[in-house]
Amino acid sequence: MEISRQHIGIYDIAVPLWVGGMGVRISGWQLVLAVLLEGCLGTLTSMGLGDLSHGMTYAEFNRTSCAALEYEIAMLHAAMRERNITGRPFAVNIMGALSNADDLVRTAVNAGAKIIVYGAGIPRTLPAVVQDPNVALVPVISSARLAQLILKMWKRYDRVPNAFVIEGPEAGGHLGFSFEQLQHMEEYSLENILAETLALIRPYEDACGRKIPLIAAGGLYTGGDMAKMYALGATFVQMGTRFVATNECPVSQEFKQAYVNARPEDVTIIKTPVGMPGRVLRNVFLKRLQNGNIPTPSCPFHCILSCERDAAGFCIAERLVNSYRGDTDNGLIFCGANVHRINCIMSVHELITELIDGVHASPLTLPRTL
Numbered sequence: 001m002e003i004s005r006q007h008i009g010i011y012d013i014a015v016p017l018w019v020g021g022m023g024v025r026i027s028g029w030q031l032v033l034a035v036l037l038e039g040c041l042g043t044l045t046s047m048g049l050g051d052l053s054h055g056m057t058y059a060e061f062n063r064t065s066c067a068a069l070e071y072e073i074a075m076l077h078a079a080m081r082e083r084n085i086t087g088r089p090f091a092v093n094i095m096g097a098l099s100n101a102d103d104l105v106r107t108a109v110n111a112g113a114k115i116i117v118y119g120a121g122i123p124r125t126l127p128a129v130v131q132d133p134n135v136a137l138v139p140v141i142s143s144a145r146l147a148q149l150i151l152k153m154w155k156r157y158d159r160v161p162n163a164f165v166i167e168g169p170e171a172g173g174h175l176g177f178s179f180e181q182l183q184h185m186e187e188y189s190l191e192n193i194l195a196e197t198l199a200l201i202r203p204y205e206d207a208c209g210r211k212i213p214l215i216a217a218g219g220l221y222t223g224g225d226m227a228k229m230y231a232l233g234a235t236f237v238q239m240g241t242r243f244v245a246t247n248e249c250p251v252s253q254e255f256k257q258a259y260v261n262a263r264p265e266d267v268t269i270i271k272t273p274v275g276m277p278g279r280v281l282r283n284v285f286l287k288r289l290q291n292g293n294i295p296t297p298s299c300p301f302h303c304i305l306s307c308e309r310d311a312a313g314f315c316i317a318e319r320l321v322n323s324y325r326g327d328t329d330n331g332l333i334f335c336g337a338n339v340h341r342i343n344c345i346m347s348v349h350e351l352i353t354e355l356i357d358g359v360h361a362s363p364l365t366l367p368r369t370l
């Protein structure tokens with residue numbers, strides 16, 4: 001299969017591969033830089049940044065996390081200048097469930113982000129927060145129904161999303177499916193949702209006179225998997241899990257090693273304090289949690305609107321930061337369904353080369369409409 005440059009809004013991306021936003025702190029500027037250098041699109045996380053502590057007020061939490069996002073973007077810009085790739089766009093991922101999501105969006109755009117990827121929440125008022133038509137707005141969806149809802153909601157802003165990320169049930173991080181739906185993964189497969197969403201957006205594309213690119217994500221592991229998504233009509237594919245196990249990913253070596261060691265039976269799905277299912281690795285922390293051995297911390301700033309910390313028994317930001325730093329025995333390890341297939345840590349260049357070679361080797365062809 002031959003692939004070519006593709007567009008998001010007014011931006012041109014040489015290789016139709018995205019690396020998704022990964023919180024907490026996992027898709028930091030170092031990983032995004034390495035991805036941009038390969039001509040792909042990288043997504044900075046805005047989740048759980050900065051020196052947060054439980055003693056903070058909401059105002060302090062908001063100030064600290066927005067300043068830390070500004071810093072991440074400044075570091076990325078400086079590194080891009082050094083490598084002479086300043087013209088390349090990058091995305092920032094915003095978690096809609098965060099109580100300061102709108103402030104993070106404004107901070108990202110003011111600091112120069114050209115693409116906002118908005119997940120874990122419905123972006124009801126995003127076009128009012130970002131009025132600049134040159135900033136591409138990309139909601140993350142897990143069903144054609146949600147795509148339709150957003151298309152309808154945004155009519156009053158006269159704005160059509162610049163693209164949708166479709167996250168299927170095999171993705172890492174929080175999942176946009178109920179536990180019941182996750183029992184029927186075949187029915188809710190990425191392939192099915194992609195086909196339904198392609199059919200749904202066609203009249204909207206005709207009405208606005210442009211393509212609404214779809215970015216397929218969740219459980220994609222090889223170049224062959226990518227080719228399958230392009231053949232089905234995805235303009236881009238997005239990956240997460242595989243890029244955690246790269247040299248450039250700023251997460252701790254312990255986190256990466258947990259991926260390398262993972263077996264299929266180590267992967268499970270829990271309800272997180274966000275109130276959504278999340279795919280994680282079984283570890284010491286999870287065992288203690290299930291045995292009721294985790295003290296519930298106090299939290300004055302309430303970073304997640306829907307937080308069910310008392311019911312879930314832990315603070316998700318704290319536990320994700322622990323794993324990020326290397327204290328995986330006291331932390332949560334998010335992962336995609338195919339994490340057990342990872343058996344080594346490699347460079348981003350090696351990984352992307354392997355993936356693109358796999359696409360080229362595929363006998364599949366692109367649909368004629370692409």
Ligand SMILES: Cc1cc2nc3c(=O)[nH]c(=O)nc-3n(C[C@H](O)[C@H](O)[C@H](O)COP(=O)(O)O)c2cc1C
Nearest residue numbers: 020021022023119171172173218219239240241336
């Ligand atoms: C460790 C981890 C953390 C993630 N965190 C986020 C996040 O904060 N926001 C988000 O929209 N998606 C998040 N994701 C989902 C990824 O952006 C991506 O869509 C997904 O991982 C694709 O599936 P894959 O991991 O099977 O490649 C996360 C994924 C992983 C593996």
